[in-house]
Amino acid sequence: MHRLTRDQARRIAVRAQLLDAERPGDVVEVAEQIGSVKIDPTAVIAPCEHTVLWARIGFGYEPGHLQKAVEDDRALFEFDGRFRPASLLPALLPRLRRREFRPQTQEWLDANARFRRDLLARLRADGPLAASDLEDTSQVAGNDEAGWYGSNQVPRMLELLSHRAEVAIVGRRGRNRVWDIAERAYAGVAELGYDEAGAVLERRRLQAAGIAKRKSPWTPVGEAGEPAEVEGSAWKWRVDPDALATLDDDPGGRVALLNPYDGMLFDRPRLKELFEFDYVLEQFKPKAQRRYGYFAHPILLGDRFVGLVDAALDKKKEKLVVEAVHELTPFDDDEREMVDAELRDLAEWLGVELSAAEAS
Template sequence: METLTKEQGRAAAVRAQQLDGEQRDDLLAVVSALTHLPVNVTDIVAPSAEHIAYTRLGESISFDDVRRAAEVELSLFEHLDQPIPTEPLNILLRPVSDLPLLRGEMEAWAETHPRTAAWVEANAGFRDDVLETLRMDGPVPQPDIEDTATVPFRSSGWNTSRNVAMMLEALQGSGDVAVAERRGAVRVWDLASRILPEVEALGREEASAELDRRRLVSLGLARPKWVGDAGREVRVEGTRGLWRLAPDAELGPVAPRVSVLSPLDRLLLPRTRMRDLWGFDYALEQYTPAAKRRWGAFALPVLHGADLVGKVDARSDREAGLLRVAALHWDVEADAALRGGVAEELERFAAWLGLGLRLP
């Protein structure tokens, strides 16, 4: 069996994630290659979808291009994804062209989410009220949709009694409703039939195999848990267990380009892969008490070539028109060239956000 070095594994991952030295210029092609952009509208620095698009496309796109693709051009759409049943749901922007691959899982939503489906059926009147509201008045902002639930949603987490949100997400998962736009953090909903094209679903086995294949191509190297039997089996020096390698993965050295990543960048997920391949000590500390944070509420990992070399503690101060950097935390001995490269990239990123840059 082939055995890769960690350096080769990192190179495969970085190239697959479109983070090598080549700058791209086609948003839809990038999203297709990545399979999706994660949606998190937290604006401590920048929303995740826009930030991730920028790190691949740079100044060839504007900040508004991602939302325009989803809300005006309708080439992207918001999709709820759960690649592994035990994992939480993810909100993703995916190409509309992927609908035939995803329609089958939408049709099987109740089967794969029986607890939520039972709650929806217990609130059949509420479900019908929501659909009728959208049919008559859509698109409708989520806060304007009346909660007529007779059985409140129960959860071990923060979703307890968030009846409107949970009903809409269940209906989104089954393909009945869709997000028409976002106004800040507020989702505006409509019937999916008004937003998404009618397509014929691929068979579930065929679709599942193709999604696994695309997921592996977008990751370069992954554990079988995430990609099934896609690619070929390999080992990676210094790690336990087996991996799957994308068929066309390139393993040679990566050009020493600097990228300042979103905390939700796919290169960093799953975190277990990040630790296995890079040994990178990192966690999103947004919900960590301030006194216990090591790197900042929304620290941005720094990629140099195929190496994760540090974190930037930054915050967008839109009132002052500045991207404020409180600290740079280095995981390597950073020479002048690396420090200068990070400063230049932060300056470019700040300008793209319409901000000036304030370094410590």
């Protein structure tokens, strides 16, 4: 049983997400360590996949690097709204092939068996194709109360088939995904056995987290790693032994501005337990109920969340306008300068001016 101070546990979590002072060198290195890079089109500052990589690599990152890693080098692949390292495929595919859906979803698939066959046949004959190239021959419409899909059933069917490794995303035309049959997209992947694959995925999740609750629906790591206790926490933790081995080699902290969909923020209960940071994304709240802003980016300084920055590109995309920097605890002069410097660097990376919002 490893006994960790809260500072040590936070440092492990920050370093596992490549947010300490020692920056990674490239896109693939980031994806291999943190497991995935979230894709989201909300571009208040820049699309999520780019700000996630900027927060880690800094000025060494250019958007073209991600495109090259995915489309040219095939070192990354897109699945379930994220770019993931190709090294995960041998473990991911056998788990997907035995994926079970909830009864309502399976009933929809069964009712649209002919539609499924039509899509697979068309992709096999003419793929790769975008969803807009495929005909909707569905027999039954799906229940879309959340409003994700609209009346066309093709995107819904493609998503579900990708979760059973029958189709795969093989590229993009702008923001539109291009699909193909999985047997062609994943040709040559040497798959692991089902149980071994599950264990590998648990180890990779723990690698990305550094430390996680033993039984967590947010970060399911099972028996990966080694047991740990954290000072002041009653949780049963698992810790990555590789992270423990380098705990004393602390390179120090820095400021990171995190996209609201950054993986560091995904496990909200862990965020509150370790960092005492109760983060709520206010994007879907009415404006009058927002405290920090529509898409406020949390500010990580070292191993503490110290504030949130409400900033956005202006309509002409010529300025990064900072509406407010919300300090969770008052900044000292050094902390304020570090945060200001990171905002200046972000604006320079975007190729725009940094500007404070005008008082109304």
